[in-house]
Amino acid sequence: MLHRICRFFGVDARILLEPVDQIRSEPRSLLSHSFISDFIGAGVTHLSEEEFPSGFFRFSRAAFTEExxxxxGLVHITRKEGFTFLRGFEPKEALSMHDMPTDPRTREFRGMVMPQAEGLAMLVSRRGAVTTSFNYLARVPALAKTYWVGYTVRTTPENPTGRRAARLVYEYLGRDTQLILNAARTAGYASAEELVPFHRKQLRIDEPFV
Structure with a gap:
């Protein structure tokens, strides 16, 4: 009977059985769960275009497996429903050297971007939560609208022959078709000499990352 009454009036039967302050709707996502929403989830939707604009970015970093x-690479930043997202593709060579498929679906990675301290943080992964990495970026003061510099850390056990962390540079290309196409053509593995000069300078390739 209680169920029929509540259904007729369109109310939750728990309002008659539980204290109101204990009734919670189902969380829409992990980050909106009441346990962490005030700690992590609270800042996810407050990254403005001024802080980190939508559009295309070229990035450079040291390879994790190639000393x-x-x-x-090239990534695209977009916004949906108040959240900021990232999308890009791993170099074909990065997968082929491990005998993995090199089709776009396998190479694609996506992530979320959120404000963090004096910069922003990214949690990025390939499909199925494969090869997840954490990135942190802060603006380059003299070039605040164009460059962000920081580091990336991959979630992998310690390996004496490879890196787990490396410096990272992001360059905003906006929607400039020519710049985007040029960046796409040069995406992949590169030597130090092939890097964009300003990227090479910011990566400080002769200094160990600490």
Whole structure:
């Protein structure tokens, strides 16, 4: 009978059985769960275009598995329903060297971007939560609208022959078609000499990352 009455009036039967302050609707996502929403979830939707604009970015970092090589790539930043997201693709060579498929679906990675301290943080992964990494970026003061510099850390056990952390540079290309196409053509593995000069300078390739 209680169920029929509550259904007729469109109310939750728990309002008659539980204290009101204990009734919670189902969380829409992990980050909105009441246990962490005030700690992590609270800042996820407050990254403005001024702080980190939508559009295309070129990035450079040291390769994790190749000691003397670097990875240059292109990512797209977009906003949906108040959240900021990232999307890009791993270099084909990065997967082929491990005998993995190199189709776009396998190479694609996505992530979320959120404010963090004096900069922003990114949690990025390939499909199925594969090869997850944490990135932190802060603006370059003299070039605040164009460059962000920080580091990336991959979630992997310690390996004496590879890196787990490396410096990272992001360059905003906006929606400039020519710049975007040029960046796409040079995406992949690169030597230090092939890096964009300003990227090479910010990566400080002769200094160990600490």
């Amino acid at each position: 003397d090589r670097f990875v240059v």
